Amino acid sequence: MAVGVVRIPVADLLSPTAEQWEVIRVSRIPRVLAILLAGAALSVAGLVMQRITQNSFVSPTTAGTVEAAVLGILVATLLVPAASLLVKMVVAIATSVVATAGFLRLLRGVRHRDPVVVALVGIMYGGVIGAVTVFVAYQRDLLQLLDFWSTGSFSAATEGQYEPLFLVLAVGAVGYVYADRFTVVGMGQEFATNLGVSYRTVRSVGLVVVSVMAATVVVVVGAIPFLGLIVPNVVSLALGDHVGRTLPVVALAGAGFVLACDVVGRVVRFPYEIPVSTVAGVLGAGVFLWLVLRTASGKEAHG
Amino acid sequence: MIHVDHVSHAYTPSGPPVLDDVALDITRGAVTALVGPNGAGKSTLLAAVSRLLGPDHGRVVVDGVDVARAPDREVARVLAVLRQDTRLSARLTVVDLVRFGRFPHSGGRLTTADHEVVAASLAHVGMADLRDRYLDELSGGQRQRAFIAMVLAQETPYVLLDEPLNNLDMEHAASVMRVLRTAADDLGRTVVVVLHDVNMAAAWADDVVGMRDGRVVARGRPAEVLRTDVLREVFGIEIPVVTVDGSPVALHWLPRAGRHPMGVGQRY
Ligand SMILES: Nc1ncnc2c1ncn2[C@@H]1O[C@H](COP(=O)(O)OP(=O)(O)O)[C@@H](O)[C@H]1O
Ligand SMILES: [Mg+2]
Numbered sequence: 102m103a104v105g106v107v108r109i110p111v112a113d114l115l116s117p118t119a120e121q122w123e124v125i126r127v128s129r130i131p132r133v134l135a136i137l138l139a140g141a142a143l144s145v146a147g148l149v150m151q152r153i154t155q156n157s158f159v160s161p162t163t164a165g166t167v168e169a170a171v172l173g174i175l176v177a178t179l180l181v182p183a184a185s186l187l188v189k190m191v192v193a194i195a196t197s198v199v200a201t202a203g204f205l206r207l208l209r210g211v212r213h214r215d216p217v218v219v220a221l222v223g224i225m226y227g228g229v230i231g232a233v234t235v236f237v238a239y240q241r242d243l244l245q246l247l248d249f250w251s252t253g254s255f256s257a258a259t260e261g262q263y264e265p266l267f268l269v270l271a272v273g274a275v276g277y278v279y280a281d282r283f284t285v286v287g288m289g290q291e292f293a294t295n296l297g298v299s300y301r302t303v304r305s306v307g308l309v310v311v312s313v314m315a316a317t318v319v320v321v322v323g324a325i326p327f328l329g330l331i332v333p334n335v336v337s338l339a340l341g342d343h344v345g346r347t348l349p350v351v352a353l354a355g356a357g358f359v360l361a362c363d364v365v366g367r368v369v370r371f372p373y374e375i376p377v378s379t380v381a382g383v384l385g386a387g388v389f390l391w392l393v394l395r396t397a398s399g400k401e402a403h404g
Numbered sequence: 405m406i407h408v409d410h411v412s413h414a415y416t417p418s419g420p421p422v423l424d425d426v427a428l429d430i431t432r433g434a435v436t437a438l439v440g441p442n443g444a445g446k447s448t449l450l451a452a453v454s455r456l457l458g459p460d461h462g463r464v465v466v467d468g469v470d471v472a473r474a475p476d477r478e479v480a481r482v483l484a485v486l487r488q489d490t491r492l493s494a495r496l497t498v499v500d501l502v503r504f505g506r507f508p509h510s511g512g513r514l515t516t517a518d519h520e521v522v523a524a525s526l527a528h529v530g531m532a533d534l535r536d537r538y539l540d541e542l543s544g545g546q547r548q549r550a551f552i553a554m555v556l557a558q559e560t561p562y563v564l565l566d567e568p569l570n571n572l573d574m575e576h577a578a579s580v581m582r583v584l585r586t587a588a589d590d591l592g593r594t595v596v597v598v599l600h601d602v603n604m605a606a607a608w609a610d611d612v613v614g615m616r617d618g619r620v621v622a623r624g625r626p627a628e629v630l631r632t633d634v635l636r637e638v639f640g641i642e643i644p645v646v647t648v649d650g651s652p653v654a655l656h657w658l659p660r661a662g663r664h665p666m667g668v669g670q671r672y
Pocket of ligand 1: 440447448
């Protein structure tokens with residue numbers, strides 16, 4: 102809250118002048134809320150996705166969900182140039198659902214249950230969707246715009262822009278209600294059937310939760326890489342995969358991680374900003390590498 | 405009663421039937437052992453009975469309910485199944501796993517009574533001390549016992565287990581069989597268990613069903629099935645059988661057991 106082009110001493114946060122309050126209300130509070138919501142949403146989306154695919158190395162940014170959301174926004178922008186944020190969001194959610202469902206279907210055809218292989222399939226799948234998007238954008242000279250959604254940044258998260266993010270709270274609540282079922286489905290189809298849990302229904306619910314969360318974040322602030330991958334995995338190392346227990350922790354950890362990335366991005370080259378996705382990308386890649394190496398060196402991946 | 409009503413199944417349309425018109429009634433309150441060589445179709449039959457697999461033909465009726473048609477949750481309160489290979493795809497602690505056994509009853513909100521069932525199931529399989537350990541940090545046998553505890557915690561009238569003694573040492577194998585025996589004798593549960601050791605079946609089961617090539621080829625009390633001629637039908641090999649303390653013991657590990665041209669079993 103204190104860091105920004107307009108300096109507001111921490112002490113003044115408690116009793117700001119009218120001018121300072123304006124900055125806080127219009128820019129700082131929305132920004133912090135957007136950061137917390139987006140960080141929590143992408144991390145929880147990753148957690149749910151990993152459980153419904155039974156694979157720790159899958160996440161919205163590595164399996165087509167986010168790429169499809171970007172494609173959805175692009176298509177909406179092209180077809181209805183004056184489309185409101187809400188319309189773009191609906192279209193993005195729809196394309197995310199379709200692409201993620203496609204990924205789940207694709208997994209059924211993949212004989213390899215090796216988590217790393219499955220993760221690679223997801224990355225290739227997302228790559229194909231991303232390539233289509235870039236091609237469409239290139240044809241229509243919209244590459245610049247594309248950058249906005251594929252590189253998450255909170256500099257545009259101001260009053261009147263970030264509010265759609267509150268949708269993730271509602272979806273998060275649904276996710277929490279389904280937490281035990283996600284855990285059960287994460288143990289496999291037969292395990293779920295034995296306990297009377299409908300594997301297909303729960304996977305569909307998870308699919309919608311993941312897509313709505315990821316697409317909403319992409320529309321409002323853009324994609325943040327690695328978040329959905331590393332936050333749930335690090336939490337899982339400490340607390341296991343009991344979703345009912347880990348979901349709140351994953352949400353908090355994700356929010357905290359993005360907040361930290363944002364602050365770093367704003368102080369490193371003050372008064373300029375490095376987009377949060379760049380910071381998260383650098384930090385996330387490091388942590389991800391460590392997770393993969395850890396798996397490769399004998400520790401079984403629960404995938 | 406479990407009523408297997410002329411069930412046939414093939415995994416590939418052109419392939420051989422893995423279950424070939426199996427008709428079988430399994431008595432309530434008894435321990436029934438399913439034996440047979442690898443690939444006989446035991447696991448497939450158990451999967452069909454527990455609605456994990458929808459067979460091509462026929463149906464399975466448990467206490468008047470067609471398992472393939474009834475709602476999953478309803479069936480989950482009637483029968484519990486433990487599959488042969490339990491792949492671990494999530495990091496759970498032993499006690500969390502066993503608590504999920506209560507899911508069909510409690511839907512995730514465990515009552516005091518549920519917690520008591522969980523504790524009792526853990527104690528039954530001797531896993532109370534290890535309740536807070538992660539499953540992936542256990543030995544194969546300990547993990548197997550945790551899964552057995554989960555199935556017991558489901559408190560279903562019917563319990564189906566596919567080779568639950570895999571990975572277990574002698575002591576724990578016997579203690580699991582004792583748990584199943586107690587469940588049948590004291591709690592009136594019906595237990596169907598696939599065993600690869602016919603002697604284990606003979607010692608603990610009331611009823612032994614022998615399968616081969618997708619068919620039931622033998623059925624009866626242990627003394628009726630543990631005979632060299634019957635075992636030849638089931639396993640296709642010559643197995644000497646002796647009697648110890650009035651119970652039949654198959655000597656299938658002996659060098660002279662096997663595909664012997666002339667049956668040697670009769671001499672025993
Ligand atoms: N999922 C499957 N797909 C194709 N064939 C299978 C599958 N499961 C089992 N089979 C085949 O069906 C036959 C019976 O298998 P199974 O029921 O596992 O036998 P058992 O448990 O008696 O060893 C075997 O020949 C096996 O190869
Ligand atoms: Mg088998």
